Structures are given as C-alpha cells and as structure tokens.
Amino acid sequence: MSLLDVRNLQTHFRTRGGVNRAVEGVSFHVDAGETLAIVGESGCGKSVTSMSIMRLLPENAARSAGEILLNGRNLLDLSEAQMRDVRGNEIGMIFQEPMTSLNPVLTVGAQVKETVALHQSIPSADVHDRALRMLELVGIPDAARRMTEYPHQLSGGMRQRIMIALALVCQPKLLIADEPTTALDVTIQAQILELLRDIQREQGTSIILITHDLGVVAEATDRTVVMYAGRKIEEAPTATLLAAPRHPYTQGLLAAVPRLGGDGSGRLAEIPGQVPDMRKPMTGCAFANRCAQATDFCRAHAPALERKAPGHIAACHLAEPEILA
Numbered sequence: 472m473s474l475l476d477v478r479n480l481q482t483h484f485r486t487r488g489g490v491n492r493a494v495e496g497v498s499f500h501v502d503a504g505e506t507l508a509i510v511g512e513s514g515c516g517k518s519v520t521s522m523s524i525m526r527l528l529p530e531n532a533a534r535s536a537g538e539i540l541l542n543g544r545n546l547l548d549l550s551e552a553q554m555r556d557v558r559g560n561e562i563g564m565i566f567q568e569p570m571t572s573l574n575p576v577l578t579v580g581a582q583v584k585e586t587v588a589l590h591q592s593i594p595s596a597d598v599h600d601r602a603l604r605m606l607e608l609v610g611i612p613d614a615a616r617r618m619t620e621y622p623h624q625l626s627g628g629m630r631q632r633i634m635i636a637l638a639l640v641c642q643p644k645l646l647i648a649d650e651p652t653t654a655l656d657v658t659i660q661a662q663i664l665e666l667l668r669d670i671q672r673e674q675g676t677s678i679i680l681i682t683h684d685l686g687v688v689a690e691a692t693d694r695t696v697v698m699y700a701g702r703k704i705e706e707a708p709t710a711t712l713l714a715a716p717r718h719p720y721t722q723g724l725l726a727a728v729p730r731l732g733g734d735g736s737g738r739l740a741e742i743p744g745q746v747p748d749m750r751k752p753m754t755g756c757a758f759a760n761r762c763a764q765a766t767d768f769c770r771a772h773a774p775a776l777e778r779k780a781p782g783h784i785a786a787c788h789l790a791e792p793e794i795l796a
C-alpha cells in the first residue's frame with residue numbers, strides 16, 4: 472500500500488465569473504521514502520492539489536471530492552480537530568516564502584518549541600532539547616543562539632531551514648514542499664535540496680516537491696507528475712520523463728529549457744498561448760489551443776491517460792505506445 476494515494480481529486484472554487492475547476496480528477500500516489508515531483512506552469516493546479524491534501528483551502532472552495540488516503544485513511548472524512556493532528560504529526564509542509572509563514576514577533580526557538588509542545592506528548596523539560604536538536608539537524612550554525620533570534624534577523628536560506636525544522640520536528644511521514652527553493656539563490660537552493668535528501672535518507676520521509684523548476688526535478692525526484700489546466704497529463708519516472716517526454720506540453724516545457732542545468736537556471740520558459748479558462752466547460756484536449764499538433768479530433772475528444780511505456784502514462788491522442796521488443 473502506498474503512503475499517500477490520491478484518487479480522482481476534484482477541487483473547485485466559487486468565483487465571480489463562475490465555478491473554477493482548479494483540480495479536475497487528479498490521481499497519483501507516493502510510496503514510502505519516495506520523492507514525487509508535481510510540475511507545471513503557474514495556475515495549473517499543483518499548489519491547489521497540495522492545499523487540498525492539507526485541507527487548507529480558502530473559504531471560496533466549493534467542492535473538494537475524491538479520496539486522499541494517507542495510510543489508508545481518507546483525509547476528506549476527518550473532522551477539523553483530527554486534521555489538525557494530521558498536519559504537523561503526519562504531514563509537514565514548507566512554502567516558497569518563509570517570511571509569510573513564520574511569526575515575525577516570536578523568536579525562532581519559541582516557534583519550534585511551540586510546534587513540538589502542540590503535537591508531541593513529551594515532558595516540557597525535553598521540548599527545548601528536541602527543538603535545539605532539530606535546528607542542528609537542518610544545519611543552523613550556533614543553533615542555541617539562533618533560537619533567541621527573530622525571523623527578520625536571519626538570511627533567506629536560514630529562514631527556509633527554520634521552515635524545514637518546523638515541518639519536520641514532529642517526524643511526519645510525508646513532507647509537502649511547495650516551491651521551497653524558488654526565492655533562494657542557486658547555491659542556497661542546492662544546499663536546501665541536499666538537506667532535504669539527507670533528512671529523507673535519515674528519517675525515511677516521503678516528499679512531494681511542487682515546482683516549476685526542471686533543474687530541481689532532475690536533481691531531486693524519483694517520479695514526476697505533470698499537470699496542465701487542473702489535470703494530470705503525464706506521469707513517469709523522472710529520468711524517463713526528462714529523456715523521452717510523450718505529451719506535447721511536457722515536450723514544450725523541456726524544449727523551453729535548452730541547456731537544462733547548464734545555465735544554472737533550469738527554469739521553465741513560457742510556452743506561447745494561454746491556459747484555458749477553467750470556469751468554462753472544456754471540450755476535447757485542454758492543451759489543444761496551444762498545441763502545434765492539434766487536430767479536429769483533438770479539439771472534439773478529450774484524450775484519456777493511457778500507458779505509453781512501463782510506468783509511463785500520458786493523455787495525448789498522438790503519443791503512440793512504445794513497441795516493446
């Protein structure tokens with residue numbers, strides 16, 4: 472059984488212009504100790520997927536349906552009190568910009584200790600030690616002194632390490648990292664990715680890494696899900712996906728990065744055209760208005776996700792299955 476099994480997730484929002492189907496029928500799983508990438512341009516539904524798993528959706532969420540099975544238990548069936556327990560204890564989360572998630576008027580030590588005290592039944596005398604050990608584990612130099620400092624006194628890289636400490640101090644089985652290195656310079660990015668890998672090795676944590684950065688995907692993940700217009704359109708082991716993408720959208724993303732890793736950026740460049748308006752009913756392939764290979768058949772019939780090679784699925788009428796010898 473997978474650690475996390477997301478089945479047919481649908482998350483819709485009420486907006487002035489109608490219902491926005493931000494996530495529409497997405498399924499994927501994460502195994503123990505595995506790192507799964509979820510990639511796509513902004514607005515493709517990847518962050519909404521992670522906030523759906525955490526059940527941290529804004530008030531205008533009109534629908535969150537499907538199943539989100541964590542160790543076989545459907546998170547969508549839990550009470551808010553049970554969910555508070557899951558957040559922190561079973562799933563940790565780190566965000567792109569730690570300043571918006573850290574409390575500016577509390578020292579970082581107080582924040583880590585508060586998290587430990589809230590989620591762990593350990594003697595209060597041990598709370599400080601647990602918090603200190605965690606800061607040391609995430610590579611905060613002179614951690615005892617840093618515990619007395621406020622977030623604004625730390626660099627961006629140090630703040631992100633504090634966020635990782637907060638997310639992992641209760642040893643969750645699953646860590647969701649939403650663009651965790653985007654706001655950091657390339658050297659610090661590499662250090663944070665290395666830190667996540669080390670912690671994964673030591674604690675066996677599974678990680679969902681949400682990113683638009685193919686350099687990060689190549690370096691840090693086992694398997695990749697590509698999302699477009701709220702749908703999963705391709706999934707494969709990361710090495711396979713980067714070497715032989717089957718969906719024209721994924722091919723476009725990769726073609727837009729001519730020297731992956733070579734120029735140090737590895738960022739996804741723009742693909743010409745617009746993501747379709749997800750408040751309008753969609754007929755046919757969601758990518759058809761941007762796809763150079765689109766046919767009338769594509770515009771009339773939505774492609775289903777189909778197996779194209781072992782472990783490799785894609786939703787495209789023109790992606791032929793690999794012929795196995």
Ligand code: SF4
Pocket residue numbers: 718719720756757758759762763764765766769770774786787788789790
């Ligand atoms: Fe392009 Fe057609 Fe494939 Fe959609 S189904 S990605 S429009 S070729």
